[in-house]
Amino acid sequence: MRLQTVLLAAAFVFLTEADDQHRPPPPTTPALSNGLAKTPPMGFSTWNQFGDQISEQLIIETIDTMASNGLRDAGFVFINLDDGWQRYPGNRSYHPGPIEADPVKFPKGIKYLSDYAHSKGFKFGIYNGPGQQTCAGYIGSEGHVEEDAATWASWGVDHLKYDSCCSEGPTAPQAEVETIFRNMSLALLATKRPIVFHACHCGWADIWKWAAHDGANQWRIGQDIPDDFNYPGYRDGYYFDVLEMLDRGRGLEKYSGPGHWNDYDMLIVGLNGNSTQLEGTGCSNVEYRSHFTMWCMVASPLLIGADVRTLSAYDLQTLTNKEVIAISQDPLGKVATVVHEDLTLQTQVYAKDMSDGSKAVAYLNRGTLTANITVDPFKDLHVWWKQYHVRDLWKHQDMGIFNFSNPYMVEVFAHEVKALRFTPIWS
Helix, strand or coil: CCHHHHHHHHHHHHHHHHHHCCCCCCCCCCCECCCCCCCCCEEEECHHHHCCCCCHHHHHHHHHHHHHCCHHHHCCCEEECCCCCECCECCHHHCCCCCCECCCCCCCCHHHHHHHHHHCCCEEEEEECCCCECCCCEECCCCCHHHHHHHHHHCCCCEEEEECCCCCCCCCCHHHHHHHHHHHHHHHHHCCCCCEEEEECCCCCCHHHCCCCECCCEEECCCCCCCCCCCCCCECCCECCHHHHHHHHCCCHHHCECCEEEECCCECCCCCCCCCCCCCCCCCHHHHHHHHHHHHHCCCCEEECCCHHHCCHHHHHHHCCHHHHHHHCCCCCCCCEEEEECCCCCEEEEEEECCCCCEEEEEEECCCCCEEEEECCCCCCCCCCCEEEEEECCCCEEEEEEECCCCEEEEECCCCEEEEEEEEECC
16 A cells, blocks of 8 residues: 555655765855754644634643643743734735734734743744745745844744745755745844744755755755645645655655754644644544654654644643653754664664663554564664663553563554663673
8 A cells, every 4th residue: 555655765765865976065155053953843833723823812822731731841842833923915025014913813912922932931933934925825024034034033033934835836946945045044143043943845955955054953854744644645646644754754864963953844643633724634542652753763843733722631641751752852863764674664663872872762563453573682773782671661661671682572553653762781
């Protein structure tokens, strides 16, 4: 069922690696850096659940909920407005003055919300695009880059998602897209305010190859994620489901690290097929938990897309698992890679180096039947540990001590991920 997807993913990796062998010389422009996002950003974004139907009350309630239900304390600190906060729809040339918030949706203004978020221990993010219009048809920043950056800084903004989907598109020349993002990066740096910069271009123009050089802290590696774990083929010829997005990231791991991250798109945990914006019929609890685990393994930014006010107890347990979040937020900033897979690609093992010398290991069952998956530290992890300790990060349970000749086997349900921590024992 997934043969086409697997072949497409394999072709993508082959072409990426082949292209890397013929990459042009390094750019002559100086590298930009704001020194931020040393670990993948974590927080909440309005788009997946609410689209442009957002309001001051919604954001206040979101902040209050995340402050009380454990999400803030687990690390989800960015409260990001996506598209639709702007006062005017249409072209920016029709409204050439300073960019403003919709006074009906946000009667007290954006600075009020930013100040409120800061008072509750959060950071605040905003959205716009480089064209005349944004993706949802509101005024963009074309011709007003420096002015808009200064406005957002004056409001206390901490994160900007700058989305070029409508102004440029998938066929735009790389040099043109790179210039657009670099100009905004320079404008943000000129404000002297620390603002995390998300250069969003849907994985087009090989953005992972150059975005960090131009000051971006994160960039999308693919098109939008649907509320699907394993949809047959590409939904509507556009959306990448969870497994397809993981395949998309293979071969791109080297571009990600502290301060600059491959972004696999927002979290779909808790949407349950009820998103107003995304295609998809929803996932099971097991699939949502697998999705969250793998986003932590590949060091993707973690932005909740569901309504945090209505998350189930299971959803909250998934999103606030500090042992799994520690994989994402490890200061070493490594990205998990596939270290073992069966011939049918139904089972895979991902592994990630951790700063304490341990290995984070994920056993992923992509298939529809329960499978036994084994990891051999010597053959798969390439370590020479005589003994190692295993901890199950979802059970929060120590599984025992194993030796060199005793590989660790786990039974993994269909579409489940077992998240483990392998720690060497040297004495």
